[in-house]
Amino acid sequence: xxxxxxxxxxxxGAGNAALCAALAARESGAEVLVVERAEEAQRGGNSTYxxxxxxxxxxxxxxxxxxxxxxxxxxxxxxxxxxxxxxxxFDDMARxxxxxxxxxxxxxxxxxxxxxxxxxxxxGIRFIPMYQRQxxxxxxxxFRFWGGLTIEANGGGAGLIESLFDEVQKRGVTVWYRSRAxxxxxxxxxxxxxxxxxRPDGDVIVNAKAVVLASGGFESNAEWRARxxxxxxxxxxxxxxxxxTGDGIRMALDVGAxxxxxxxxxxxxxxxMNAPAYGDLSVGDGFQxxxxxxxxxxxxxxxxxxxxxxxxRNYTYAKYGHDIxxxxxxxxxxxxxxxxxxxxxxxxxxxEVTRVxxxxxxELARKLEDVDPEGFLATVHEFNAAVQDDVPFDPTVKDGRxxxxxxxxxxxxxxxxxxxxxxxxxxxxxxxxxxxxxHVNTDAAVLDVEQAPIxxxxxxxxxxxxxFYNNYPGGTGLTSGSVFGRIAGSQAAAHAQA
Numbered sequence: 001x002x003x004x005x006x007x008x009x010x011x012x013g014a015g016n017a018a019l020c021a022a023l024a025a026r027e028s029g030a031e032v033l034v035v036e037r038a039e040e041a042q043r044g045g046n047s048t049y050x051x052x053x054x055x056x057x058x059x060x061x062x063x064x065x066x067x068x069x070x071x072x073x074x075x076x077x078x079x080x081x082x083x084x085x086x087x088x089x090f091d092d093m094a095r096x097x098x099x100x101x102x103x104x105x106x107x108x109x110x111x112x113x114x115x116x117x118x119x120x121x122x123x124g125i126r127f128i129p130m131y132q133r134q135x136x137x138x139x140x141x142x143f144r145f146w147g148g149l150t151i152e153a154n155g156g157g158a159g160l161i162e163s164l165f166d167e168v169q170k171r172g173v174t175v176w177y178r179s180r181a182x183x184x185x186x187x188x189x190x191x192x193x194x195x196x197x198x199r200p201d202g203d204v205i206v207n208a209k210a211v212v213l214a215s216g217g218f219e220s221n222a223e224w225r226a227r228x229x230x231x232x233x234x235x236x237x238x239x240x241x242x243x244x245t246g247d248g249i250r251m252a253l254d255v256g257a258x259x260x261x262x263x264x265x266x267x268x269x270x271x272x273m274n275a276p277a278y279g280d281l282s283v284g285d286g287f288q289x290x291x292x293x294x295x296x297x298x299x300x301x302x303x304x305x306x307x308x309x310x311x312x313r314n315y316t317y318a319k320y321g322h323d324i325x326x327x328x329x330x331x332x333x334x335x336x337x338x339x340x341x342x343x344x345x346x347x348x349x350x351x352e353v354t355r356v357x358x359x360x361x362x363e364l365a366r367k368l369e370d371v372d373p374e375g376f377l378a379t380v381h382e383f384n385a386a387v388q389d390d391v392p393f394d395p396t397v398k399d400g401r402x403x404x405x406x407x408x409x410x411x412x413x414x415x416x417x418x419x420x421x422x423x424x425x426x427x428x429x430x431x432x433x434x435x436x437x438x439h440v441n442t443d444a445a446v447l448d449v450e451q452a453p454i455x456x457x458x459x460x461x462x463x464x465x466x467x468f469y470n471n472y473p474g475g476t477g478l479t480s481g482s483v484f485g486r487i488a489g490s491q492a493a494a495h496a497q498a
Contacts, residue, residue: 002203007033008496010208012181015045017461017481018214019164024489026171035179037243046240049279050157055475056113080144092473102466126154147312149475186255191455209496217434217462218246239430242278256448261465263436268321271430286347295336299327302375309412314474325429337419354426364422384416437465444488460484
């Protein structure tokens with residue numbers, strides 16, 4: 001017979017959304033148990049593998065200072081942090097998702113973003129400006145931020161998770177590792193009253209007054225990827241944890257939850273071609289390759305296949321992985337010359353990178369493994385001839401420096417490839433998380449197929465469907481996890497106390 005134990009609130013998962021839920025539930029007076037499928041050294045879900053960026057509404061530097069209180073007077077005076085209004089956030093969510101985002105959920109995410117990050121700072125999370133990833137130095141030596149994404153958690157995703165664990169354990173939240181939730185305890189009319197947890201020494205039935213599901217999407221389930229995302233996705237690499245196999249979604253569907261959102265969509269990026277099948281915590285997000293707006297990308301035929309300068313990388317990187325996966329051989333090469341090397345992000349300079357270098361384009365063509373050299377040289381010569389040299393280059397804005405006469409234009413940041421040495425980086429598709437999941441209301445309560453709340457069941461994080469379709473604005477995932485995690489934890493505690 002399984003062992004039986006009791007608590008007020010069970011949180012399934014231990015990433016950013018889950019730990020925010022645990023903190024909020026504990027803050028509301030509930031006894032909280034967190035069950036984490038991974039061992040302690042691999043804890044934190046996908047959040048551990050991220051850069052820690054948070055997209056948040058702020059009206060100007062005064063608001064930003066509330067989230068980053070240790071900004072120095074010199075930083076406040078000399079850097080251009082800009083602003084990011086609710087209207088801009090709404091516009092980005094609508095535009096990027098082709099106006100499919102659930103307006104109610106998007107409004108909740110956006111209007112609660114600043115308050116939620118303030119709550120996180122009160123709970124020990126330190127935010128810092130993203131100087132290395134979201135800012136360029138001007139001629140005057142100041143930093144100018146771009147793309148509506150300004151801050152990150154100190155220490156990236158790993159630092160965020162470490163700080164959150166420090167807080168939940170300080171508050172007396174119990175954490176079980178190597179504990180996989182496999183089934184919800186459910187009966188009518190009471191709803192969800194617990195969860196069955198598979199532990200190394202046997203199954204445990206945890207009787208609880210409320211359950212929060214925050215165990216990620218199904219990106220680490222190759223069979224589900226092929227079934228829902230499409231052919232070839234079973235061959236894609238996974239950027240993060242191997243443990244996000246859709247358990248939380250499956251358990252909820254088994255008790256009548258409504259599937260919701262873009263089940264055929266995923267956050268998929270350009271990822272080093274020789275990266276391991278799953279994320280490597282020693283490298284973190286270093287296998288990503290997101291400086292493509294400053295060069296070109298070619299496939300095995302040597303041809304370009306996307307507009308590398310269509311928008312800031314924040315608004316294209318999460319869909320271009322899908323385009324790379326659709327190419328012959330499921331790979332591409334990113335090409336740069338010496339002029340833009342100072343603009344390349346840190347991940348281009350790590351040891352674990354698939355790269356070739358050459359002093360001439362002809363030599364580079366011979367070094368691009370599995371690429372037609374004649375097709376590549378023809379593409380480069382055609383591209384160079386089309387660049388609008390008369391438009392100034394400015395990486396901090398969509399500068400309109402594009403190409404003329406190409407069937408596939410480059411809309412911004414176009415520079416001739418004419419300054420050796422030339423560098424090329426091999427990439428494939430890396431899946432971050434899946435967009436399809438569960439339907440929740442503004443209390444983060446999971447809805448059934450009749451769109452009525454399932455008593456005692458809440459959800460947050462990647463398994464919430466309806467926010468993202470086809471594409472994704474960078475930095476929104478962690479913000480969404482925190483906003484809905486806080487709501488889910490608070491509502492779960494209220495349900496338990498009622």
